[in-house]
Each structure stands twice: as structure tokens, then as C-alpha cells.
Amino acid sequence: MTRRDKYLAVFAAEVLALYLFSWLVLCGAAGLLPQLPALHRAGVAALLLALAQSATYLVCWGLSHRLRRGLRYAWRHAQLVRGVRRALLEASSYSITGHEGEDQVVTLPCIRVTLNDDLTRGEIQIRGHIKYDTRLETLDLSSALGRYIVDEQYTSDNGNWHVYLISDSSLNNQLVFDNINEFAEYQKQYGSYTLYMDKDNHVPLSSLLLVGATGSGKTYALYSLILQMQLWEIVPTLYFADPKISSLYVLGAKIAPERTAGEIENIIEQLETFHSEMTQRKYELQDKLQEKLDADYRHWRLVPHVLIFDEFAAFQRVVATLDKATRDKVSMYLRNIVLQGRQLGFFLWVVMQKSGSDDVPTAIRDNLPWKVVLGSASNTTYITAFEEAANLPSRKYGPGQGLYSYQGLTRGPKIMSFPTLNFDILNAVTADSQSEPPVL
Ligand SMILES: Nc1ncnc2c1ncn2[C@@H]1O[C@H](COP(=O)(O)OP(=O)(O)OP(=O)(O)O)[C@@H](O)[C@H]1O
Ligand SMILES: [Mg+2]
Incomplete structure (x- = not known):
């Protein structure tokens, strides 16, 4: 039992006793007790006191659960606080035991809950304590939160609070577009150089590791990213490499056939071209950097180049059978x-x-800032991609859904989903020679 529960139980018993007494005196036992005016007055006083105490309790409850934000909010808030308190109490290692002789009474850490207006997202803060700080860092709260799940957890800037960002598990952030116009309209809220995944998650254009079992929606995810880039004011130059010669190859062949490769020799050639373009950009940027030392290509609104490599492991495996010089060259280019x-x-x-590491050299994998794992993956995949497998947010992932992390942007892997495109994707992409966005 917590100290708070003990006080509450005493308080409830006292209020109930007052109600019972006033009822006995004022109506229940009118005939049994002598009609003494003093007793009657005591009954009235007990009733008034019980009413005042009940009202005070309700006001306190309303204040602590933010009743001013509505009854639904307060109710949900109270449920969450109760759930977390119970979980911490039952886990027993997150409380402070009272002094000797009162072993049964414990004090739980302070818990703060805030929810957004539509109650779909929120934040739980649990006050740290030297005794259980490290345990709070790895605490999986989801089971105590009913319909909510933990998306992210971290320690507050001052180190005093453990913060858990939660969201309603029935919430679906996945965007659905029925035509390219809807897609283009949505894209307008993000400028060039920013890619979105769903309503809540967007990242700057950067190198990407996209992992997932077969059928988890990897290639499909690329479609929406490619379409977004085609709608930017500055359309990136895309290179396509698909050793499987399947969907991405077909898409690439429509956008830029001269920069689409399927055969290993062509892919290696393309990699070489990409690398030499990058070397050229290096010299171009050297002069510009005199102007602003810490700026990147975006400052001068230069065209980004993206080499999209589907089924990279298949390529890597064939490269491993080639001569050492080629192997070293490929690996140097990629690095x-x-x-x-x-x-x-x-x-x-x-x-x-x-x-x-059999499929992608560690030096490359670890330097890709944006990592996405689609679907439910094995612990090895999570460890190699995110460097952790325990305490990841868990959910049943549909096609195109999974976890992502972005260096410097996310504190830990976050749930995300790629959009569903209910229109002809091949028709929607434009060939690269027309560098304007698709005609709507
Ligand atoms: N975001 C999404 N919304 C709706 N359906 C999707 C989504 N992502 C994938 N799918 C469905 O899942 C199917 C498989 O997706 P996809 O071909 O991209 O898988 P994959 O991970 O590339 O598989 P493989 O490794 O075999 O190439 C798609 O044809 C599509 O029907
Ligand atoms: Mg695929």
C-alpha cells in the first residue's frame, strides 16, 4: 500500500462515518434516538462537514486531473495516473519503503500526465530517484497504459524526470492518397529537401537504410518518396539500381532510363558516374564555401543527387565474387x-x-543517418539497424509500417508509416527531361 492510499482510505472512512452519523440522527433513526436539540445540531454539523469534505475532494480531483479540460480528459487522465501508479507499485522496485516499522507503506515517485486535446497523444513524466533511476530508463510502461503505447522515452534536460511519449494505439497515422492531386496538395506543406513519412514524421533528405522482410513494403515506400522529390521545386537527380530488375527498375526506366541499371556491371558503372559527379560537386562547393563555411548544398539551392539501391544485399553478394580491385573500388565509392x-x-x-554485416558493410550502415525497419523484424535486424532491440515500441505492423530513427532528430526508434497510394504510380511519375512537377 502507498502512503497516499493509506491517507485516502482513512479520509474515505471518516467521510462515510460522518454521513452515517448524520443520517442516523437526522432521518434514519428518528424514532430510536432521543430528540435532543444538541444531537440534532451535531447531526447537521456532521452532514455539513461531510459535504464540505466531499466537495473538497471533488475539487482536488478535478484540479489534479484537469477537469477544466473536460470530463473525458479528466477521466482518461485519472485512468492513466492510476494505471502507472499501480504498475509501479506492483513492480515494487520503483517505490521508497517507509521507515522501519512501517514496511507496508511505500511512497511512489511523482507522476505527471499531459494529454493533447483529442486525447490521442500525451506525455507521462515520472520523477527519477537515485534508487531506481536506471530501472526507469528501461521501464516498459505500455502494459500499464490501456489503449496507449509508449512511442519514445528519454530523460528530461535537467535529468530529474523520465519522460514517456505515448500515443493511442488505435490511431493510424498512415496517409492515404486517392489521386496525385491530393498527394501534391499534401506535399506543399513541406518545402524542398524535406521528406515526410506520415502525419507526424518528416526528415531532411539524407542517406537512408531501409530494411524489412519481403513484402513489408520497402519498394512501395520508395514510390511515395520518389513522387515527393519529383514535386519539389528543385527536383533531385535520381539514379536507380535494382539488381532484381523489377518494380524499381521499371519506375527508373520511365523517370531516367540513362540512370537506371539492373545488371551488375551497369550498376558498378553507374556508381562510378555518381561518385565522379560527387567529386565535381566537391570542387564546385569549395569556392562557394569561402562565402559560408558551415553551409551545405541547400544554402546555394543545388540539385541533390540520390542513388536508390533496391535489393542491395543481392548486389553485395555478387560483388563479393568479383576480383579484389573491383571489390575495393565499389566499397571505396560507397564509403x-x-x-x-x-x-x-x-x-x-x-x-x-x-x-x-554480411549484407551491408558496417562502415556504410552505421553512417546512414536515416534508418527505417518495416514490419516486425528479428532482434538481429533491430540491433544492427538501431543498435538496440529491447524496449522498442511494439505494435502489429501493416504493410508500409514500422520504426525509424534519424540521427540527431529522434531520441530512439519511433513508429511511422509510409503512405498508401491508391492511384497509378507509374502514370504519376514524370520523365526527368521535363523538370517541372507533374501536370495536375
Ligand atoms: N504503405 C503501403 N500501403 C498499402 N499497401 C502497401 C504499402 N506498402 C506495401 N504495400 C503492399 O505490400 C505489397 C508488397 O510491397 P513491396 O513490394 O514494396 O514489398 P518489399 O518489401 O519491397 O518486398 P521484396 O523484398 O520482396 O521486394 C505491395 O504490393 C502493396 O500491395
Ligand atoms: Mg521490393
Whole structure:
């Protein structure tokens, strides 16, 4: 039992006793007790006191659960606080036991809950304590939150609070577009150089690792990203590499056939071209950097270049069978692009089923700032992609849904989903020679 529960129980018993006494005196036992005026007055006083105490309790409840934001809000707030308190109490290692002799009474850490107006998202803060700080860092609260799940958790800037960002698990952030006009309209809220995944998640254009089991929606995710880029004011130059010669190859062949490769030799050639373009940009940028040392390609509104590599593992496996000189060349190109491309505006998108070191060199994988794992993946995939597997937000993922992290932007892997496109994608993309956005 917590100290607070103990006081509440005493308080409830006292109020009930007052009600019972006043009822007995004023009506219940009118015939049994002598009609003494003093007793009657005591009955009235007890009733008034009980009413005042009940009213005070209700006001306190209303204030602590923010009743001013509505009864639904207050009710949900109270449920969440109760759920977290109970979980902490039952886990027993998150409380402070009273002094000797009162072992049964514990004090729970202070808990603050805030929800947004439509009650779909919120934040839970739990006050840290030296005794259980490290445990709070790994606490999985989701089971105590009813319909809510934890999306992200971190420690507040002053280190005193453990913060858990929660969202309604029945909430679906996935965007659905029925035609390209709707898609283009939505895209307008993000300028060039920013890519969105769903209503809440958008990131700056950068190198990407996109992992997921077969059928999890990797290639499909690329469609919406490519379409977005085609709608930008500054349309990126896209290169396509698809050793499977399937959907992405077909799409690439429509957008830029001269920059679409399927055969290994062509892919290697394309990689070489991409790398030499990047080297050229390096010299171009060298002069410009005199103007502003810390700026990147966006400052001068330069065209970004993106090399999209579907089924990277298949490519990597064939490369492993080639001669050492070619292997070294490929690996040097890839590493240079990933390490030097950010400021120059040259990016590598690696799409594959598993991100183990057999499939993608660790030096490349670890330097891709934007990582997405679609669908439910194995612990090895989560560890190789996000460097952690425990305490990830969990949900049943549909096609195109999963987790992402972005270096410097997310504190830990976050739930996201790629849009569903209910229109002919191949028709919607434009060939690269017309660099204007699709005619709507
Ligand atoms: N965001 C989404 N919305 C709706 N349906 C989707 C979404 N993403 C994927 N799908 C469905 O899942 C199917 C498989 O997707 P996709 O081909 O992209 O998988 P994949 O991960 O690339 O698989 P593979 O590794 O075999 O290439 C798609 O044809 C589509 O019907
Ligand atoms: Mg695919």
C-alpha cells in the first residue's frame, strides 16, 4: 500500500462515518434516538462537514486531473495516473519503503500526465530517484497504459524526470492518397529537401537504410518518396539500381532510363558516374564555401543527387565474387558517398531485407543517418539497424509500417508509416527531361 492510499482510505472512512452519523440522527433513526436539540445540531454539523469534505475532494480531483479540460480528459487522465501508479507499485522496485516499522507503506515517485486535446497523444513524466533511476530508463510502461503505447522515452534536460511519449494505439497515422492531386496538395506543406513519412514524421533528405522482410513494403515506400522529390521545386537527380530488375527498375526506366541499371556491371558503372559527379560537386562547393563555411548544398539551392539501391544485399553478394580491385573500388565509392555526401548533396539509399554485416558493410550502415525497419523484424535486424532491440515500441505492423530513427532528430526508434497510394504510380511519375512537377 502507498502512503497516499493509506491517507485516502482513512479520509474515505471518516467521510462515510460522518454521513452515517448524520443520517442516523437526522432521518434514519428518528424514532430510536432521543430528540435532543444538541444531537440534532451535531447531526447537521456532521452532514455539513461531510459535504464540505466531499466537495473538497471533488475539487482536488478535478484540479489534479484537469477537469477544466473536460470530463473525458479528466477521466482518461485519472485512468492513466492510476494505471502507472499501480504498475509501479506492483513492480515494487520503483517505490521508497517507509521507515522501519512501517514496511507496508511505500511512497511512489511523482507522476505527471499531459494529454493533447483529442486525447490521442500525451506525455507521462515520472520523477527519477537515485534508487531506481536506471530501472526507469528501461521501464516498459505500455502494459500499464490501456489503449496507449509508449512511442519514445528519454530523460528530461535537467535529468530529474523520465519522460514517456505515448500515443493511442488505435490511431493510424498512415496517409492515404486517392489521386496525385491530393498527394501534391499534401506535399506543399513541406518545402524542398524535406521528406515526410506520415502525419507526424518528416526528415531532411539524407542517406537512408531501409530494411524489412519481403513484402513489408520497402519498394512501395520508395514510390511515395520518389513522387515527393519529383514535386519539389528543385527536383533531385535520381539514379536507380535494382539488381532484381523489377518494380524499381521499371519506375527508373520511365523517370531516367540513362540512370537506371539492373545488371551488375551497369550498376558498378553507374556508381562510378555518381561518385565522379560527387567529386565535381566537391570542387564546385569549395569556392562557394569561402562565402559560408558551415553551409551545405541547400544554402546555394543545388540539385541533390540520390542513388536508390533496391535489393542491395543481392548486389553485395555478387560483388563479393568479383576480383579484389573491383571489390575495393565499389566499397571505396560507397564509403565516400556515405561519408562525404551530406554537405555535397549526394545520398545513398540502401534497401534490403536484413541489415547484418554480411549484407551491408558496417562502415556504410552505421553512417546512414536515416534508418527505417518495416514490419516486425528479428532482434538481429533491430540491433544492427538501431543498435538496440529491447524496449522498442511494439505494435502489429501493416504493410508500409514500422520504426525509424534519424540521427540527431529522434531520441530512439519511433513508429511511422509510409503512405498508401491508391492511384497509378507509374502514370504519376514524370520523365526527368521535363523538370517541372507533374501536370495536375
Ligand atoms: N504503405 C503501403 N500501403 C498499402 N499497401 C502497401 C504499402 N506498402 C506495401 N504495400 C503492399 O505490400 C505489397 C508488397 O510491397 P513491396 O513490394 O514494396 O514489398 P518489399 O518489401 O519491397 O518486398 P521484396 O523484398 O520482396 O521486394 C505491395 O504490393 C502493396 O500491395
Ligand atoms: Mg521490393
